[in-house]
Amino acid sequence: MRRQAVAAGVSALAILTAAPAIAEIRIGASLAITGPAAFLGDPEAKTLEMLVEELNANGGINGEEVELIVYDDGADPNKARTFATRLIEEDEVVAVIGGSSTGATMAMAPLFADYEIPFISLAGAVVIVDPVQEFVFKTPHTDRMACEKIFADITARGLSKVGLISGTDGFGASMREQCLDVAEASGVEIVADESYGATDSDMTPQLTNIAATDGIEAIVNPGFGQGPAVVTRNYAQLGLELPFYQSHGVASDAFLDLAGEAAEGLRLPATPLLIPDQLAEDDPQRQPVQDYIAAYEEKYGEKPSTFGGYAYDAFHLLVDAIERAGSTDPVEIRDALEATEGHAGVTGVYSFTPEDHMGLDLSAFRILKVADGGWKPVEE
């Protein structure tokens, strides 16, 4: 499906003069399908392909077929910018989804203002929407919100003295900075601040240091990949009893497999994707979450990830905006997108405003805890 779509898009390169006929609505995407960020781009691309197929089977948007053109930028900002130019100029898309990584997103972003094409990024960093750029939106919540959510849960338990142990990779470093930044306003005090390399295999010394800090009441681990699983196992080996928090970066079943029994009792902020059957009947996200999981499992035979969820939301937000705009004019689509209100997705409930192009609040995150090898929502 992707190759067919791409083949249509690339024909322009082979035949210099032939402009592609526009008989349908074209949506572009530049994602990190291969390379170091493939864990982001792969489920995102799969999700988009699945959704387009589904949409066209149901009659498209306002009766028009949708064509998806996906390029693989391998998280390279340089390539991403080239592909964004190509999507806009050659493929004549009405909107672009993508940028799995912050770097790719930021390299593409200025183009969308120049050409007045709406763009929905799937990357995490705050800089994408702060300051707000007229044509740039994003669906994932930020690491800043994850910190706020964790700290809110910590203060709700009557605790305040927190130790951080962070990965030095992009995710860990960025989240650590945000946590330090929001700590005071959230009413917690960072009393210890340790770090580890993303591929380290033993974090016992850092954890021992933190545990030995005066008055320490809770430990937070901003990190991604295997690091947090090692921290979790070391934590259990040391027999630490302090409340322990992981980040949304490891909110997946794969993490439970890696960390095993050591994960029992820890908490983290996550999207409702992890607890589809435990959502309340009247939860607005219940329907999209269950729909997404059922469709994805049927098509690919595996569970969808949080990252695929970002693409799911971006696509539905866009389709919804095109339907409401009743037009395929990119500027009108953008205006409709910005007017989105109360759109329930799998990540959260989106309401965009001219000042807020992410559209989520803290309620998008649920604090979950690990119990009996599975995820359980923590009552607030």
Next chain:
Amino acid sequence: MAGQGTTVATAPVETARRAHVGNGKARALIGPGLCTFLIFAVLVALGALIFPSSYFYRVGTLVWINTLAVTGIVVLLGYVGLVSLGHAGFFAIGAYATAIGPNYGIPSPLAMAGGVALAGLLALVVGRPILRLSGYYLAIATLGLGMLIWMVLSKEAWLTGGPDGMTVSGMNARNLFKLVGLKLKSAEAWYWVAGFVAAIGAAIAVNLANSPSGRALRAIHDSDVAARSLGIDVARAKSRAFVISAIYAAVAGALLALANGYITPETGGFMHSVEMVTMAVLGGAASVFGALVGALILTALPQLLTVFADYEHMVLGAIMVVTMIAMRRGLVPFIADLWNRRKS
């Protein structure tokens, strides 16, 4: 034999050079440097004539920027026979200086110049000790240097924005053209700027090859010992070539930073270093036209291959293997040889 420790196919540089610096008469009239500049200028203009959209200008810009960076590799690898696997580091220094400068109130052109100077200085300081090595040892030493630069860029988030990269504010090439009353899209403006700088870079490299210093470099390429016995200061000449090639990389990096408006530490990553050397070897490391052909193929081909996205790496790999087996000195010298043989 000490100087011949390099693993890259060492071409009989003299033939290769004669083949593409342009043919005798034109060269004799206007000099090889100017001749090269004019050929490049015609190619730049030719591109602009046939490009139907900004997307093509964008790819064209990347081709010229890569050509410039690879020309630096040609000076080092093709002229002297030294392999560097850390040139992305110098590239990134140029890029990051251009990005960081405006944040501290330094105007873009000045920041750019500063970055280029810094890269040159670093090459001078580091070059002295590591250029005593040759072959694999030099490759590993330069690789380490590149890694160090990459690590600094990734870790010093307060300065460089960390792994997520940073925005490059400041100059747009469009404004340069506005000064003379030309209204261009920014993709077109960057194309002309990058093409112009690449043409100048190529002309300088060709002139260098034909100067006494260049001849000294080529003598070293053939044999360190023989060159020394001719009275050439080998250490000094190598260091000079290393600095020059670092400057080429840094200028290319600065251009890329400005043209993209955003940079990440990957510009200084190991893969980027390898990519530059690959372009030089594919096109033919002995000449600036090899740099152009290598940059053109490896920049444009992935764009054509998006149709076969899943096979892209396989096709690129196959091209490399075939080139290395059938055309050991690279595409341009191979084709030039064929041409010469047919004529004689």
